[in-house]
Amino acid sequence: MSTERPIVVLVHGAFAESASWNGVLARLHGNGIDAIAVANPLRSLAGDAQYVRDVIAGLGRPVVLVGHSYGGLVISAAASDNDAVRALVYVAGFAPDTGESALTLSASFPGSTLGEALIAYPVSSGGNELAIRADAFHQQFAADVPASEAALMAATQRPVTEQALADGLPGTPAWRRIPSWFVYGEQDRNIPAAALAFEAERAGARSVQALVGASHAISVSRPDEVAAAIQDAFRFSETLRAA
Numbered sequence: 001m002s003t004e005r006p007i008v009v010l011v012h013g014a015f016a017e018s019a020s021w022n023g024v025l026a027r028l029h030g031n032g033i034d035a036i037a038v039a040n041p042l043r044s045l046a047g048d049a050q051y052v053r054d055v056i057a058g059l060g061r062p063v064v065l066v067g068h069s070y071g072g073l074v075i076s077a078a079a080s081d082n083d084a085v086r087a088l089v090y091v092a093g094f095a096p097d098t099g100e101s102a103l104t105l106s107a108s109f110p111g112s113t114l115g116e117a118l119i120a121y122p123v124s125s126g127g128n129e130l131a132i133r134a135d136a137f138h139q140q141f142a143a144d145v146p147a148s149e150a151a152l153m154a155a156t157q158r159p160v161t162e163q164a165l166a167d168g169l170p171g172t173p174a175w176r177r178i179p180s181w182f183v184y185g186e187q188d189r190n191i192p193a194a195a196l197a198f199e200a201e202r203a204g205a206r207s208v209q210a211l212v213g214a215s216h217a218i219s220v221s222r223p224d225e226v227a228a229a230i231q232d233a234f235r236f237s238e239t240l241r242a243a
Contacts, residue, residue, distance in 0.1 A: 004241070005034070005238070006062040006064050006086055006237040006238065007059055007061055007064070008033060009038060009059070009066065010068075011052055011066060011067045012037065012038075013040070013068045013070035013093065014160035014165065015069075015131065015137075015157045015158065016158065016219075017039070017156055017158045018037040018038065019037075020153070020217070020220055021219055023223030024223045024227045026223075027223055027224065031227075038052060040070075040071055042070070042158055042159070042160040044163050045073055045169070046077070046167065046170065048164065049074050049078040052078040053078045056085065057084075061084070062084055062085075062086050062240075064085075064086060064089065064237050065079050065089070066088075066230055067090060067091065068219055070102050070164065070165065072091075072094035073096050073169060075090075075174070076095060076175060077170065077171070078174075079174030080174045082174070086178070087233035088174060088178050088180040088233075089182075090180060090181070090183075091219055092183070092184040092188055092190075092216050092218055095173070098171065098173065099168040099169060100169055101168045102166075104168075106190070106192070108195050109192040111192035111194065112191060113189050114132075114189065118130050118131070118133070119131055119133050127162050127163050128161070130162060130165070131159040132154065137150060137157070138151070141189070141190065141217055142217035143189070144185075144213060144221040145220050179233070180204075180205045180206065181230075182205045183226055183229040184210060185218050185221075186210050187213055187214060188215060189215065193210060197210065206236070209225060209229060211225055
């Protein structure tokens with residue numbers, strides 16, 4: 001067991017980007033916790049997970065791995081059989097079982113209106129890329145964020161390929177062996193809150209927080225609560241270092 005202090009690695013999901021973690025990063029850094037936000041490629045689940053694994057390997061120290069939305073699939077794959085990862089935090093994030101994809105999980109319970117808000121266009125590598133329409137972004141993705149900030153988020157969103165959302169999780173999900181924490185918004189319009197609650201229970205999460213009135217973009221709108229969940233996981237990982 002490494003005696004080095006862990007670092008938090010934040011993985012954004014579809015239609016977001018690394019700066020969506022800025023409020024959370026400020027709070028973690030303010031509490032003396034090392035943390036970085038990774039630029040998730042959003043091209044394919046296998047490729048995105050391998051990229052995160054490369055980042056973790058380059059850090060060379062224990063990691064608390066955090067995933068938002070589709071980023072939950074990525075951390076579930078990247079942490080599989082990866083002894084550097086000590087804790088998983090799902091921030092409105094999918095926690096798939098073997099073979100499950102973002103598309104299957106988002107449709108597992110009623111309530112998502114994401115499909116109605118998307119635009120699709122072909123990419124030269126094959127297939128389509130998806131983005132949220134600018135006029136729909138605020139209410140769909142970040143209803144509890146000020147309109148001016150949501151407009152900037154819409155303009156800087158990272159589109160995702162259909163393939164990435166359709167890819168099923170290969171192998172055994174990391175949450176089967178690594179302790180997990182969940183925090184999500186009760187008014188999430190991308191991923192039904194009932195789906196997230198089910199996945200948290202299935203994973204045997206150590207902590208589950210459903211934020212009243214919160215949207216899908218809780219890393220932006222509710223950074224205090226998100227940072228608190230991550231800090232709880234970080235404290236757990238610190239106990240492993242001391243053991």
